[in-house]
Amino acid sequence: MKYFTRLRVRRVYRWRGEPVRFNRKLRTREYSSLAISVEGLPRVTVINAGQHILIEGEDEDNPYVARVVRLFGDESGKQKKAVVQWFVRVSEVPPSKLKLLGREPHPQEIFYYQGRSCDDEVNAESILRPVQVKHLDGAAPFPDSDDKDTLYVKLSWDSKSFKAVDSAVVESASEPAPASSLPPPSPTSRPKPSLPSSPPCSPPAAAPASRGPSRRALPTPDPTIMRKASLGEVRYRRATMSAGKAGAAAEAESRHSATKLSASKCLSAKRRNASARTPGVRKKLELSSPEKMTREDILDQLLDEELESDAMLAQRLSSSPPRALPLDQRLTPLRKAHRDPTVQDDVLLQPSIILNKVSLSETEGPASSARDEPTRATTPSRKKDLKTPREPVLGVLAEVDDENSPMLPAAATPRSSKRKSAQLVSSRIRKQLNLLDNQLDLNSDGEDEDEFIPSKKEMQSSSEEEEDGEEEAGLDSDEEVVAKKIRHATAGSRTPRSKQRTRSSTRTPRKTPSRKITPGTPRTPRHATPSIPSRSLPARQPANVLEEARARLHVSSVPESLPCREQEFQDIYSFVESKIMDGTGGCMYISGVPGTGKTATVHEVMRCLQHAADVDEVPPFHFIEINGMKMTDPHQAYVQILQKLTGQKATADHAAALLEKRFSNPAPRKETTVLLVDELDLLWTRKQNVMYNLFDWPTRRHARLVVLTIANTMDLPERIMINRVASRLGLTRMSFQPYSFKQLQQIIMSRLNKVKAFEEDALQLVSRKVAALSGDARRCLDICRRATEICEHSATDPFATGLVGMSHVMEALNEMFSSPYVAAIKCASVQEQLFLRAVIAEFRRLGLEEATFQQVFVQHQALCRVEGLQPISVSEGLAVCRRLGACRLLLLEPSRLGVLQRVRLNVSQDDVLYALKAD
């Protein structure tokens, strides 16, 4: 071994060439090759992606062998990383297992490593040098060579068994792009085909079977396709569920289904397509003999692992784990498979009995005649495939939870650390690869659009269990299958975001249809969520213009966009966006009087950001919301946050501890959390620890928490917060001014949206009046709504209602703003009116604003005599006084004080005199 001398020398690692690609989410740059030079020596070793390399390990004589999949580094260029496919040496295989080989291992033999407990990301600076690796056929003897540097691969090792390995998997460079890599339809359609753009030495799709290469082979997002996808999505959201479109849209959306739909899914689809044609149900890999190993089988194995880890991650992060999997299987690359010559060959060799229906529909149109029968047969079997990888998931779960994977782990001893945190890192990388995978799906979108079977019957299920149950039971009709798939597509397509978001929001995509179809389905107790029973008769729709206007003017009807808050929107948006992009945290305080659109604007920002996250403009994030008014105690905030974040229930103290841990420890796949705290002032406690924590978490290094707080008063931080809390809240503040009358007018206009129901002047009157009083948009809308009612009632013919005019608005304004006191005094009985006069007379006599009942009563008796009325008794006088007190025209002391109770006016004396004079 020559290298060991070199170990002592210092090696210098440099990237060669410009970065091929920049990953915005992880902020890493990918490079095509790495140059290693030894200090003092002129020679430069170049490592390209696809090459086999030796990696520094514990045993200096036997460094680890691997093949470079990808090279990347962080922005600063300090950290250099490589994603590798591992090979194991004979010495690394446990001696007990070596027996499985059935022969003496060759000293230079290495095995293609398929175990999954191994991190495939290493520090690039642990790379020693390239090495020669040759693939040998299973039967071929080992060449008798003295070249100790050449290693031989015959079999793969997955920590349980040895299997034959395909040459394409192993051979690095100088091989033509083999079967399963993406065959580009035409070079022009993919401007940036694959990332390692060092064509001569490392063709992109060198080793399709391994996880890494297949990813690497995926194209970077193509702007045109991105746009197409986003259009498709929009269409999907807005358009009716006409079948073809829906299908297409689902396809388009699946572009976003980043995390789960890693490249291997595509391969899996292909594999299923191929393996499905072997007679009978696909066997478990372990059962198949090594001689019969095909490339598909290896793929199978790889894919099972992939599914497993995916499922595991999914399960950990959301309550609805492998929902996307069925979708994954019918992902588009099947078509590629059948285009691809090598796979085609395989496929054609085997009789096809079981067909995956969708894959079929994607593969070829003419086969539609064969659709019906196979589908029924397929579903259960496919299901079985799915089930198997899912099982081990739970076991691994705990391990993963405790794992910390720093952004760029400085792995000095690569393998030991790697193997531990394999899943974690792979998940991160998978995230990185989302775009690529999605691209894959997209490539076929256009053609597949029309091949979806229209589905009328939408199925729904209230819980994941039910869904699984249904699938296991098997679906009877094609329509149902397709419907289910479409739904899976919708659900699955959102995985990058929804998986990690709050439990409730995860369910939103599914919830909407399900609620509409059978809202009252009995739920399983575990998922029992209370709901108001559904109507037995449908709600009536607005019949005329005024009703239409009224429906639009209701505060609850969310407008398409919020007018008049553009600046605030922009500010909040850029604040949150920048925090999400940077992966940092921060606080913002938003103040404003009620009804100025604070919460609405934040929600709008979140909607937009969510949409941006959908189209991958910003990294995915969770949005959770708590409201100080919607909890019974400030400490319940912890409980609610935890529940919305993870779905688990805990007591306040426990929840606080869990959140503390979550926000202070680094965790894998952590997305930015955006927390909206509405009605902040109610979270005040004596020690202010709730507020303190809420503002302290964002400052933690690993928290990635953005806290938006809303309250009414502008100087809340100064008024109620102690210094250490106010300081953590920071100075990012925003205040929502009350709406001006022009803005209010604009708000009404935008809500009405061309429904002509109001006269111009009437609108202006409302908005001016409200702007002068409070600037509360809710008030404005309520008045308008009331005005439409008045207009409707005042019209003689209910069906020929005119516009809402000034008079109607005036009436509504009077109803809402006029003080009832004057009217109440006018309507009071004679004695009550007299008593009020007596009160005023007594106040004038005393020169005070307060008198005892006894004093007032003397005046009252006198007034009675003046008015020519029979004087009333004390009890009667007290009753009169009490009645006035009950309406709060008078303010009284408790009535047990009898004649001694003190009396004050709750109205101004002028109002009383005015009301009494008017008679």
Add this chain to the structure above:
Amino acid sequence: MMESRTAHAPRSSQQMGESPSIMSKRKAKDAHLPVGECITQVQRILRERLCHQQLPDKPEGVEAQQKHLLELLKRTAVHGESNSVLIVGPRGAGKTMLLKCVLRDLLEEKEAQKNLLQVHLNGLLQTDDRIALKEITRQLHLENVVGDKVFGSFAENLAFLLEALKKGDRSSSRPVLFILDEFDLFAHHKNQTLLYNLFDVSQSAQAPIAVVGITCRLDVLELLEKRVKSRFSHRQIHLLSSLTFTQYLERVQTQLSLPEDFPDTKFAQDWNDSIKTLGEDKSVEEVLQRHFNSSKDFRSMHMLLTLCLSRVSVAKPAIKPADLQEASRLCFADAKANMLHGLSILELCLIIAMKHLNDVYEGEPFNLQMVHNEFKKFLQRKSNSMYNFEQPVIMKAFEHLQQLELIRPVDSSSAKTQREYQLVRLMLDHSQIMEALQKYPQCPTEVKQWGMSAFG
């Protein structure tokens, strides 16, 4: 002060359907009933009417308000539009009656009847949000959804209810009508959590709800916190009766008149005629005018008429003006002055002494010793010492007055001071004392004179 109300009893239709059928049966059987039977019938019918057991067919004088409320609730029930409204009016103005009439009309529509869920809450019963939430959950039958799951904490309960309401949407879930009687008391709950959440639901695209608050406080909006207030739609239905005296008289007549379907038509005819003549009587009009001046609400009128009705017997099968006067006298009787009639001479003397002390010191508080001195001065002027009592006896009388709350310690905290020197105030007005002295049976003249005299 507090009115008795059947907060949770929705109008029972049985009651309505029952009485006509019984009556028609009787009618078929016999047109002429014995007078005793007739009187029993009259008593039953009128009592039902006067004691609010029966809703009027149409609330009078509040047609506009009724229409407004009916339209509003109908829109919630039929269109699924969320609304909030307050019914404000003085006590006895017919707020609950209006709401019940509207609900009755509303439920006659099949569309509303099938959909509408009702939740009745009363501020006097649901004194805090915890109890209110439990009651809401119970009345919505939501606890059945989770089976045997017991709601532990208040927080869970709130989250549960909010989630339930959030789940719904305008078009699919059943509208819920929340009726909050004594609405102002809910505003005193901590943070006004319940009101905030109800109003927030009514202003957001969740399950359609209508929040109807009933209160007699005109300043109820000022009780609401600003963010709660902003979420309230500011619809207020004011029930302020602008009743005139003629309308009042008519109302009395209709309340006392027997219905057409009274079994004995002849008796009914006679009765109605007598009621008519009663209305024309001058003294009756005077009495009613006085009642009308005092209070316009029907509840006090019903009280008066009930008293009259109880005087109707077989011997006197009609209401006479004298009955009304007597009833009026009972109604206006001064409770405190009546209590004075039951006092002993000594106690009465002490009261008079206190009155003089009040005159001298212009309402300043006094203690037993001062009262005793005043009483002694009176005794010295009068040579005969028939009222010369020992100090303990006077003390006992003083304590009795305190128990009757005719006098009241200035502040209860000064219990440490000796009883003789504890400051008290008189809880009676001079007019009441005078009235009592006039009516006190066998009141000694010198005591009477002492009472009447301006100076002690």
